[in-house]
Amino acid sequence: MNVYTTDKIRNVVLLGHGSCGKSTLAEAMCYLAGVTSRLGSIDDGNTVSDFDKEEQKRKISISTSTIPIEWDGCKINILDTPGFFDFVGEVEEAISVADAAIIVVSGKSGIEVGTQKAWDLCEEYNIPRMIYVSDMDIDEVSYRQVVQDLVDKFGKKIAPFNLPIREDEKLIGYVNVIQEKAFRWENKEATPMDVPEYSKEYLASYRDTLMEAVAETSEDLMERYFNGETFSENEIRSALRTNVCDGSIVPVEQGSSIFCEGVYTLLDDIVKYMPSPENRKMSGINTKTNEIFEANFDFSKPKTAFVFKTIIDPFIGKYSLVKVRSGVLKTDDVLYDPNKDEEVKIGKLYILRGNKTEEIAEVHAGDLCALQKLDINTGDSLATKATPVQYAKMNISRPFTCQRYHAQNKSDIDKIAQSLAKLQAEDPTMRVVNDAENHQSLIYGMGDMHIDVIASKLLNEYKVAIDLTKPKVAFRETIRKNADVESKYKKQTGGHGQYGHVKMRFEPLGDVTKSYEFAEEVVGGAVPKNYFPAVEKGLAESVQRGPLAAYPVVGVKATLYDGSYHPVDSSEMAFKVAARQAFKDAFMKATPVLLEPIVNLKVTVPDSFTGDVMGDLNKRRGRVTGMDPIGGGKQVISADVPQMELYGYCTQLRSMTGGAGDYEYEFARYEQCPSDVQAKEVEARAAKVAADSESDD
Incomplete structure (x- = not known):
């Protein structure tokens, strides 16, 4: 592949709901750009982007693929991302280095939860976007309805750039809204045709939307627009590029990826309207001077790069995918990793297309490439020793x-x-x-x-x-009442015997963050001081596995106040055993209870699902503590929920909300669990308690 300068690069991420057609669109782009000689398909498992065996088996994308193609003198780096929410980390990695996005919407399914999430990500990262409506070869798909739904959802910035033309229930061409001309697809070419009568009303409406957006880009154009003047095609395209790059217009295009119809136009418009990296700002921190380094994808500045993804293959080894943020990377450059404070020789530079690699001599600012077998991690920055620049890491979702x-x-x-x-x-x-x-x-x-x-x-x-x-829940054991016990360990064998005798009080400590507290009130030397540590050691061993259900014990205060000893037979081991027996007896007499971990759960859901979510939390023994609106028609529901009730919650929440709900939680405290839960847990752990008793004996 040729070397491309920054102004000739387009980094475009494909986003959308699962199975909306992203990988099929990427495949059509590869075919039209001459990367492949035949169209692969998801069902056949031979697409460029879904090369992993897991992806081929499940027929879904699992990881982000980079697919560089050449089109009209430019290099388009396509980042094909998964649509399933379990793999959102891959999407976050890709969008952190993308300069524009294409949100793919299935014409058949319409706007889905993944469409909204893709839009929200574009808003968060402030990147321009286009919407591509796929599946237009299906006759019952209504493009006008999809456009109307998009306008209702995302506002007046939605602007269709073309309309489909159908004859005999087949997609045969499109109307270009900017040129007000119609074209018929014949093989790979588009030949002019008359605009159908049924399209003229919508063509006029969509064109008015575009002309208003064009007029708003300058006072001169606004004045001409109000005077009824028409704009030239070059003026329209120049103004629309400004609108698209600043996000004030979101073009909508359509086609059929499996027949490569509409994809040619989409590729043309990516080059015409999407920004190159040189139009975007990027800054890091020079760790030597603590000053801000304005990289801004300037090829004339010192070399810096950012590692946005790591691929480790058991056969081909490790590849680190990087985006060059300033300067020009060349083969055998020596770079500095400020995260590890060490220099690395990068060796060869590679272009990665799916699982195929191709060497390249140099990579300019704004471009993507792969480095092989380096000790660097996702999120690391690379720079020069003279200008050690560190960039902020991308935001990656936490797993729960x-x-x-x-x-x-x-x-x-x-x-x-x-x-x-x-x-x-x-x-x-x-x-x-x-x-x-x-x-x-x-x-x-x-x-x-x-x-x-x-x-x-x-x-x-x-x-x-x-x-x-299923993971084990970290229960704890404690006592609710006081107990006073006496324990004597006496064993006579040939020679020295064993003798340890303790009298102890046990009571709730009132602090479940501590396992136990030991005190002694022995008077008159009934138990010599040198045996106190042995008694405490017996306690320390006992609290590791409680007598109730073999869980760790918390919140117990033990006081040694009396006992006796034998001048010959007493030993540390004897007093330790006596203390353990005392602990076990007292614990079971002092109303033992199980404590369960309670987490503070925060669930973010659209307003329409709050009732369902709160009802489900009640079933999980949750206590709702608050509801906070966060804008965008969403609420954050806060609740205290037993951790054991959250098993399988991810699947249930997605089922209730169609995938629109998110949640996170953190440990809050321990609380006494209900008697039925305790009884069930004690019964389930009976064998472990019995095993502990036998080992004590």
């Missing part, structure tokens, strides 16, 4: 859905850990947590499908198998 995992073969434990570390380097929305307190290993993901894909990749790519199960 988790599953417990076990190795099917114990011999694979180390290999699983290494494989998960590689998957984690690729996917920042995945977390692996070793929960030592509850003796479990957890995988956190954006949803159940996400975690299922992780398990499948471990098996198919790294040849290790894991089982996924």
